[in-house]
Amino acid sequence: MRFKSLLALILAGAVIGGTTALAPAQGPKVVKIGDLGSKVGVFEGYGKYQSMAIQLAVEELNARGGVLGHTIEVIVEDDDTKPAPSVRKAEKLILQDDVKLLVGAVSSGATMAVMDVTKKHKVIHWNAVSCAEFMRTTKFHKYYFSNQPDSRMQANGLAKYILDKMGKRVYIFYTDYAMGQSDGRQFKTAIEKLGGEVVGVAGAPLDTKDFSPWFGDINAKNPEVVFLAFAGTDSLRLMTQLHSFGMTKKYRLAGIDCFLLQQDLPAIAEPMEGFVQLAHFSAYNPDKNMQAFNARFKKRFGVDANIMAGAYDGLMFWATAVEKAKSFDPDKVAGAMEGMCLDGTHVGRQCIRKEDHQVVMDMHLYQVRGGKNIPIAVVAGSDTIGEPMVGRDPVEGFTWEIKKKN
Numbered sequence: 001m002r003f004k005s006l007l008a009l010i011l012a013g014a015v016i017g018g019t020t021a022l023a024p025a026q027g028p029k030v031v032k033i034g035d036l037g038s039k040v041g042v043f044e045g046y047g048k049y050q051s052m053a054i055q056l057a058v059e060e061l062n063a064r065g066g067v068l069g070h071t072i073e074v075i076v077e078d079d080d081t082k083p084a085p086s087v088r089k090a091e092k093l094i095l096q097d098d099v100k101l102l103v104g105a106v107s108s109g110a111t112m113a114v115m116d117v118t119k120k121h122k123v124i125h126w127n128a129v130s131c132a133e134f135m136r137t138t139k140f141h142k143y144y145f146s147n148q149p150d151s152r153m154q155a156n157g158l159a160k161y162i163l164d165k166m167g168k169r170v171y172i173f174y175t176d177y178a179m180g181q182s183d184g185r186q187f188k189t190a191i192e193k194l195g196g197e198v199v200g201v202a203g204a205p206l207d208t209k210d211f212s213p214w215f216g217d218i219n220a221k222n223p224e225v226v227f228l229a230f231a232g233t234d235s236l237r238l239m240t241q242l243h244s245f246g247m248t249k250k251y252r253l254a255g256i257d258c259f260l261l262q263q264d265l266p267a268i269a270e271p272m273e274g275f276v277q278l279a280h281f282s283a284y285n286p287d288k289n290m291q292a293f294n295a296r297f298k299k300r301f302g303v304d305a306n307i308m309a310g311a312y313d314g315l316m317f318w319a320t321a322v323e324k325a326k327s328f329d330p331d332k333v334a335g336a337m338e339g340m341c342l343d344g345t346h347v348g349r350q351c352i353r354k355e356d357h358q359v360v361m362d363m364h365l366y367q368v369r370g371g372k373n374i375p376i377a378v379v380a381g382s383d384t385i386g387e388p389m390v391g392r393d394p395v396e397g398f399t400w401e402i403k404k405k406n
Contacts (some may be wrong), residue, residue, distance in 0.1 A: 031070040034093035036104030039078040042207050042232040043106045045261050046129050049308035057315035069320045079105040083113035090117040100328045101318050108132035108179035112139050122330045128310035131180035136356040147310045147359035151186040156384040158278045159190035166252045167224025168196050174229035176203030183229035183256050189395045197405045199223050211241050228255040235260045243271035261306045262381045270372030280363050281307045282373040291344040311348040355388035
């Protein structure tokens with residue numbers, strides 16, 4: 001009996017040993033993040049450069065050992081610049097791919113739809129381009145963060161310059177969906193509050209091919225300044241058509257942060273000459289932080305960076321928070337990100353305000369000269385961000401009605 005028992009133990013040990021020897025080696029630990037953006041269509045450029053900024057950040061982080069010993073892997077999805085596909089892709093990234101961070105979408109309407117998904121599934125959500133103010137007010141949730149200057153910040157930063165330097169009579173022309181509506185509301189409110197006169201407002205659908213039906217009203221109202229809240233290929237078509245009607249010479253023009261990427265400007269340099277916009281990055285800004293980031297970006301991709309640099313910083317905030325929390329748990333990471341500051345970003349120091357998770361950062365005013373965004377002024381982030389208004393409409397009681405000056 002003793003012999004048989006001993007033999008059984010020896011055979012069992014051999015089986016266990018053999019099983020252990022044949023077991024596959026443990027693979028490297030991986031954490032996945034989602035890159036959700038427009039890869040074709042009106043906002044294709046923003047999605048393309050968002051992916052490049054994310055890729056640069058991931059490569060740099062992985063070269064340092066990743067995050068909590070995990071190699072970062074990016075899963076890329078196209079949001080089709082529409083809310084419904086964005087929701088489907090976000091659900092796929094979260095439920096199928098198990099991403100711990102979602103960056104995107106690109107359009108404000110899509111981003112707000114995705115916010116419902118990230119809130120439901122408790123996933124850290126970073127916005128680097130959508131600028132409707134609702135995302136940090138009525139739509140805000142604890143897992144959402146942004147370093148894109150929203151409509152309220154842009155209005156606070158640009159409206160005063162328009163009235164002081166460009167003219168008092170302003171016509172607002174916007175793309176008629178979440179982003180443009182938000183920009184139009186905020187700029188109309190800011191201009192009227194500062195004593196300017198909004199002589200007319202109009203909205204054109206997203207992806208409009210012919211803008212000329214709106215030009216008659218603009219000319220009839222005879223503004224000094226035409227403020228434009230469009231983006232992507234809409235902006236390209238609009239500026240080309242305004243120029244062909246002689247309106248780029250007749251009026252002073254200004255627009256939102258994401259009106260056109262720097263890469264688009266040389267192709268329509270003449271129509272854009274003199275155009276003023278507020279933005280948080282330009283490859284032609286001598287700021288040392290912007291130049292340092294642009295040098296790394298250009299070395300990697302062979303082209304200049306643009307405002308999508310914010311996606312790079314988003315990953316750096318998230319990675320820093322994960323290391324601080326020593327966990328990928330979304331509640332712990334969100335808590336670590338609240339109030340966090342990072343130095344040496346593409347605009348220097350960025351700090352996340354605890355109340356609404358909006359990054360406070362200095363912004364710059366640019367004027368297009370010879371197809372280049374040339375800096376003309378700096379606006380302090382503390383002067384533009386405004387008070388936290390989570391759960392409230394920042395321009396409650398707003399009306400598109402034109403107020404006549406006496």
